[in-house]
Each structure stands twice: as C-alpha cells, then as structure tokens.
Amino acid sequence: MSLDIRGISYVAGYTSGEAVRRDMRAIREDLHCTTVMVIDTDTRTQMEAARRALEVGLDVYIRPYVADRPHREILAHLSATAAAAEELRVQYPGRVTLLLGSEFSLTSPGMLPGPRVFIRLQVLVRWRRFFDRRITRKLNALLGAALPVARAAFGGPVSYAAGFWEKVDWSGFDLVGVNLYRLGPDPAAYQQRLRALLREADKPVVITEFGCGAHLGAERRGPGAFRIVNWFTQPPQVKDGHVRDEPTQAAYLAELIDLYAAHGVHGCFVYPFAMPDFPHRADPRHDLDMAGFGVVRVPPEDPSQWEPKEAFHQVARCYEAAERGVAASGTGGPMG
Template structure:
C-alpha cells in the first residue's frame, strides 16, 4: 500500500466501486445465464465452506514503525490460527522474501495457504518474474505436504500498466472513473495478460490455481481451478447476495471469495469497496472527512451475515479483508480515527499517537470476535 488503507487499498478496491466500468467493459456473468452447479454444488451446500480465513498483507509500510516485521508476523499468524480459529490465510502483497517467509510460517502452523503475489506498477516481465518466483516457493511448500493454492494476482486491469491508460494506479483510477479508456482494448489486453500470468503460474506450480477478480471482471475461468472474486456488494435482502453469487457458479468450478469486508462506521456496507474514500491525506496528520460515526458493530454484523450467505451456498473459501492495517491507526478523536475507514478486523493503536515514527500494537475489534465465533463453530467440519 502506498498509504495503506487510504491510497493503495483504495487502489485495490476501487474496482468494486467504480461505477460504469463493468458496463463499459462487458459483464462476464449475466444473471439470466447463471446455471445451477449440479451435484457438486448440492454437496457443497450441505458441507458449507471448505476454508475460512483472513487476508494478511506483507506491505513494506509507510514508516519503519509500520513496516513488515518477521517477529510481528509470527505472532499474528499464531493468533490467526489459535484465537481467530481460521483454517486458511491469504498471504498477499509484494516482495518475494516477505511472501515466502509469511507463507512458510503459515504452512508450519498447519494453515491452508492462499499465496497471492501482487506486484504492481512495474513492467509486465517484472510482474511475471515476481509471480514465478513466488510460485516456485508455493510448489516447494506443496511438495513438503502443505495445503497451498497459488493466486496469480489481483485485478490486473488496475495494477498492470498498459491495460488501462495511466502511468500509475492513481492515474488509472482517474481514467476509469472519467471513462477515459477504450473498453475493447482494455478487454483484449486484460485477457492477454491474464493468460500469460496463468501460463507462468502453471509453469512453476502443480497445485490448484486461481485469480482474484473484481466482481464484474471478464475472466476466462477455464485457465484456473478456482473462481476467485473480491466481493464487496451490499443488498438489504440476503436472497439478493445468493442470486448475485450464483452467477459465478455457471463455470461449474468451486467459487472462492478471495476478499470480503467493510469499514468500521455506520453505513459502511452501503459504500462497498469505496469505504476507504473518507480520509483527506492532503492534511497532516490525515483527517476523516464527513461526519462518520464509528461502529464496530456494523462491521461485525456485515461479516457475520456474509459468512452465513457463503456457508449456505457451499462456496469453496472466504477470506475476510483484512487482518490489520498499521498505517490506518485508531484514535479516540473521531477526526483522526483512520481506523474507521479501514477494513481491518483489529485496530492499530500508536503508542505515541502524534508521532509518525511511533511503535504500535493492535487490539481486536468486534469483527475479530464475530469471525472467531463463526470459525470456531465450523472447526468440526474438517477441510479435505
């Protein structure tokens, strides 16, 4: 993340909230063409989710104090396994050393590992080389007996230069929102790079493979074993979630929610993947915009409701976004409570609130406890 939740997660999630992009690029899964998943789908619905987990990011951090730390990572993964009761963790971000160390630790703890390298704003060859190196490590873990899935990346149209106009992610966001792109050209280039990424992944990894797509991405899912969706919808009625998610089952493949979540304020679920967009980073220190009202209960209730939907449909996996966002710390002063605009299930708290270099710790939010209760109840359902 460039500014963690404020900018780079904005860059990551904007696809879920960029109105009009899907219509322009062409929706891949129209509801009227959805089909039942057949016998396998019915069996899945009886079984519930196979894997229940959380996303764990390995970003460099904005300051030395919020940078990735091996010692902190090991403590966090212990909590994810023993206190959150997750059966899976999505290790995501860039930096092969960070990805390999974190995925190895997760495997050592017996967690199912969803390894997703997400190098962005680099030449295509460099992104594919980064994927290959991470994929080779995933294959080593798999051969050692770990349960590993390789995701070849996330929302390429946003991160990979040349698919959408713009020198960096920020410019591409602006061009998408302004409609300054050619939908046909975008589709062709997205398909081409996705195919190259899938080929790269297959060349180094022999296990199950997926890709984390935005909800309206047009993806050739024949390239992958698992359909992966970053899901940030909001509906007032639970049946509408089922109706929308059923469209992804038309491929006859397992469907995984590679991300789902919401921010920590009243009305956040209605903002979907754009909840981050409530911080003014031009001010120092950054400030919350508008009149947000902190509500951990809102976040927890949304996560619990979504898990009930996913379980009822027997989806393959669900990964709550995200474990912690150190660059979006909590503050008792609402004006500076960046955690309100964060998707994390624990709140980062600076030891010295107004010191940018301050060390920090985290405390669980209601969302953490809601997930832990659900995951603990489900532990009697063993993963294959």
C-alpha cells in the same frame, strides 16, 4: 453447508519473526481460520510469513502484489514467487495454492487510463463501462501469459483474485477466485450476483476478498470506505459527518459469511487481518481505522501491538459455527 476454506488475508512485511508467528497463531486458534492468504511484494518476507502460517497448521494462499509495473516485470516477479511457493508446497503437500495476482485491470497499467493505481481507481469508479471490452481483452491476454509462467514453476493449484467487474476465462485455472464486495442499498442484488457466479462456474468458487470499514454507512460503501478520508491533507483526515461504528463492520462480515456457507461457496477470505496504513487514533478526525477493513486495530507507533475489533470476534464466531454447519450472524439467516 460448505465453506471448506475459512480464511483471512494477511499483508506481510509490517512485522517479522515472532510477531508474525503470534499473528498466525491468533488467526488459527482465535479466528478459527483454516487458511491464510499471504500478500506481499517482497517474495522473501512473503515466504517467511507463509512458512510460519504452515507451521501453526494453516493452509496458505500465496498472492503476489506488483503495482504500476510493466507486464514483463509482473511476469518475472510471478515466476520468482511461483518457484519459492513450490519449495513450500513440496515441504507441505496439499496445503499451498498460488494466485497469479489480483485485479490486474486496476493494479497493472494499460487496461484503464492512468499511470498509477489511485488514478485508475477514479476512472474505474466513474467510467468503467466505457472500458469494459478493453479490460476483458487485455486482462485475458495478460492472464494467458501469466498462467504458463506459474505452471512452469509451481505444481499445485493456481487461481487469480479477480475484481468483480472483470470477465475472466477460468478454463485454465483450478479455482474461480473473485473479490466480491457488497455495496449499495440493495443486499438482494448481491445475493443474485453470488448465485449467478456459482451457477456459471464449473469449478469451486472462492471469494478472495470481502469486507467494509468500521463506520456508520460502511455496509453500503463496501470497497469504497477509504473515500471518507481526505488523503490530500497532511496528515490525512476523516471528512466531517462520519462516525466510528464497529458493529456495522461486524454485522456485514457475519451476513456474508453466513450467505457463502448457505450457498455452498467453497471458501472465503475476509480482507484483511490488519491495515497498518490505516492506524487507529483516539481523535476521530485522524482515526483512519474507521475507513480501513482490518479486523484488528493497529496503533500508529507499532503495528505488532494490535487489538481485536468487534469484527474479529464476530468472524471467530462465524467460522467456528461454519465448522459445525450452523449460522452464527444472529440475523435469522443469510441476508446477502
């Protein structure tokens, strides 16, 4: 059994001060996490959240997020983030890791057609195979430019959160990081993909994202849970025929955590703690939380007043069990 890093992602910037400290304390004490991945575009709020995490005993992965910007701006933002992360690393030796970013082929222009992430996502879902070679060539060129920028300012371990479709040259990185969502009707195929990833990697593997929505059928949609919402209505509305079901999300996370532990994965990050852009409402037609991945429910009025979902309690059980070296999903073993 492995799973040395038991983590969750935290999108910063929605709350501040004591609310962030309370969230980090819940992540450490209630979810039994060892590590939190702090995601933000604003470096200042990102470092504030990271510092509060470190203060309560969590290790930190710093993941900058810059969407739809030219590569030169991505590199400039990475340089500023790396310098700020280095200040934290010096104060908390051995506890800070820097990611260059995440899924650059989707979040940055030029690898897939489209001026915005949402349009490129449609291209990725429908026609990715036509762009695989271009993605690989341009992605590794961008990573090759970004890596020395990060190393110049940051002295700790460096990785990247790759999309599962991205073919990354990992030779210059300290860890292999992959966003590895399970989707489709064949769980065995996911297990085979995980085994192949571990077999091919010559350094520790971290699953930097995984999760699903809280509705019936979400375990097959994986990262596509957002597609049950019609985003072009005002306000956005859940399409007919979709039913909220928190146990679906909880079971999905439990099965994958057990799978990672059984296969010797170095670490994993549930995605994410909360999704304020997907608030919970009593009216099922406007309950965007059923399409979101958060392990807590967030009301539309105040993101700090969250409530734990079944997924929260299941992740807590799994991480506590992984610490003891036993499976906790109740499935009789990892199912992939």
